Amino acid sequence: MVYQKTEKVKAKLSSKRKKIIEVTREILAENSYRETSIKAIATKAGIATGTFYLYFSNKDVLIDTMVEEMYQELLVEIKKERSKHSDIFDKLEASMQTCIKLFVKEENLAKIFLVKLPGINNAFNKKLAEIERDLIKLTKKDLDDLKGKGFLPEQDTLVSATAFVGTFRQVLISWLKEGEPRDLESAFQTLMQYNMRGLGKKG
Amino acid sequence: MVYQKTEKVKAKLSSKRKKIIEVTREILAENSYRETSIKAIATKAGIATGTFYLYFSNKDVLIDTMVEEMYQELLVEIKKERSKHSDIFDKLEASMQTCIKLFVKEENLAKIFLVKLPGINNAFNKKLAEIERDLIKLTKKDLDDLKGKGFLPEQDTLVSATAFVGTFRQVLISWLKEGEPRDLESAFQTLMQYNMRGLGKKG
DNA sequence: CCAAGAAATGAACTTGAATTCATTTTTAGG
DNA sequence: CCTAAAAATGAATTCAAGTTCATTTCTTGG
Structure with missing residues (x-):
């Protein structure tokens, strides 16, 4: 029975x-x-x-499952926050803000994504690459949208999106490893300004 | 005997x-x-x-030695190229250009620094963190210099330098992992412009 | 060419972690 | 309360990689 x-x-x-x-x-x-x-x-x-x-069934399945769940956790949060805004610039800002907030709240998630995962092995490297590509594409979509509406000058939005994400990534890594900048929220403001200028935002 | x-x-x-x-x-x-x-x-x-x-004497000593030699290789190259210029903006550009060129020429160096090293273990993580901090500080020095001379507006140069380095790092990683952007040299130009705008370069 | 020192060899040893499995404990449902 | 299924256990097994060492090969300098 x-x-x-x-x-x-x-x-x-x-x-x-x-x-x-x-x-x-x-x-x-x-x-x-x-x-x-x-x-x-x-x-x-x-x-x-x-x-x-x-x-x-084994250790790799565990890590894979864990990473996938962490990523979904991040995506759900991003979508939720984005939906609160209609302006694309605001949506874009909400995406980054959400990442920062989640990484601050769940530091272990940040450490695993940004520091640990890359070097484990090729399989995880590929998985991570996929996730990063997704996030950059998400950003690129916003930039294309903004460019199409004339809010941004002509540019290679894939490179811009990559650069954009890169600024946040590097500051987060520094924060994780060095504890600097101490105040991530205020660094976030600085970074948004840096990137808005970098993108050539009009007005 | x-x-x-x-x-x-x-x-x-x-x-x-x-x-x-x-x-x-x-x-x-x-x-x-x-x-x-x-x-x-x-x-x-x-x-x-x-x-x-x-x-x-053992595997870790090997890796440590190798990393140190690669880093010195990079530093020597950067210093050599920087010395060819007097303008600080040109020096800064030369630093980044040199990194890109060396990484293109010695792709395995790039892969090890940007992709492999982070996850090996805590000791190497620390070593890598030191190296990155060095490179960001080098950049920060240029930015402070430029700010002091009035070529850049008031800003937190540590955050700016971190963001600056981050844009290059992210594009390099994408290039290594995805093969995109195909043409790293032209992406380099785009990135320099992005960052110059981001920094608020005058003129 | 020879003897002693230096360098190289690769099988054997060691270590430590992943995975398995015979056994025990807990749970379902009659 | 009883029995069979399910879940849990942790010692034993397997495996792979780092390191050692007795032995062999090569080199020096007389």
């Missing part, structure tokens, strides 16, 4: 899965991929190492 | 050391740190695994 899971058990399984992802984020943010061992994850999640494999 | 090394032997030892660093660059640029095994390095360098340890 096949047993039905009770709600209580389903909740327990689901919360355990969440816990695994949660502690993985915490550990990976502060340690290397190698140091982020299944044993360390299991211990911190309060389970046996073998139990881990009931939830994820 | 202690034997003297002949010039021929010295040259052989030195070229073997160089070869090890050279193949490490090649392998690390295309593979993960883990995949960059001593065995793979030794094989490609045409030596036995044990021989490797006659040249470097």
Whole structure:
């Protein structure tokens, strides 16, 4: 006979899965991929190492799943904030503001995306590249829109979008690694101005 | 009795050391740190695994040495090119131009600095952070100089320098990962304009 | 050419982490 | 409360890479 899971058990399984992802984020943010061992994850999640494999088929699937969930978390937030505005400049600003805010709130997410993920291996490198390309394309869309409406002068919007994202990325990395700028919110203002001038915003 | 090394032997030892660093660059640029095994390095360098340890005490020392040499290679080149100009804007442009040119010429150097190194482990992360901080400080010095002479409006030059470097970094990463922009030299021009506007260059 | 020192070799050893699996504990439902 | 399924356990296994070392090959200088 096949047993039905009770709600209580389903909740327990689901919360355990969440816990695994949660502690993985915490550990990976502060340690290397190698140091982020299944044993360390299991211990911190309060389970046996073998139990881990009931939830994820292997370590790479875990990281992949975690990254994908983090990215979706970011996208959902961005879309929500963008929808509050109608002006494209405001939407664009909302996108960046949202990234900054989320990265400040969930520093481990920032550390994993900006610092840890790149070097793990080729597979993750590719995944990360895809995510970055997506975010740059999102930005490019706004720039194309603005250019089409005559708010920006003629320019290679792919390069501009890449540069735009790059300024934020570099400042975030510096903030993560050096703790500078101390006040990310005020740096955000400076950066928006820098980029608006860089784009040649009219008016 | 202690034997003297002949010039021929010295040259052989030195070229073997160089070869090890050279193949490490090649392998690390295309593979993960883990995949960059001593065995793979030794094989490609045409030596036995044990021989490797006659040249470097361990793997981390090898990587550290390699990174340091690559960085010095970059600095020497930058200084050489900067010295050809007297105008600060020209010096600044020369710095970035030099980075781009070297990265194009030695793509494995670019891949290692921009893509691989970040995630290896904390020690290398710190080393890389130092290098990046150095380069941003170099840029900041130029900006302070320009600001002092009234060529740039009042601004937080650390944030500007970080943003400035960030635009180049992001475009380089995109170029490495996506092959876009195809023409890095022309993207360089676009980026310089973007940043000059961003900085609020007068005239 | 020879003997001792230097360099090179690669199999063997060591280490540490990923994954498996026989066993135990918990849960479902009669 | 009982039994079979499900979930959890953690010691044992596997695997891969870093490092060592006894042995071999090459080099120096008499």
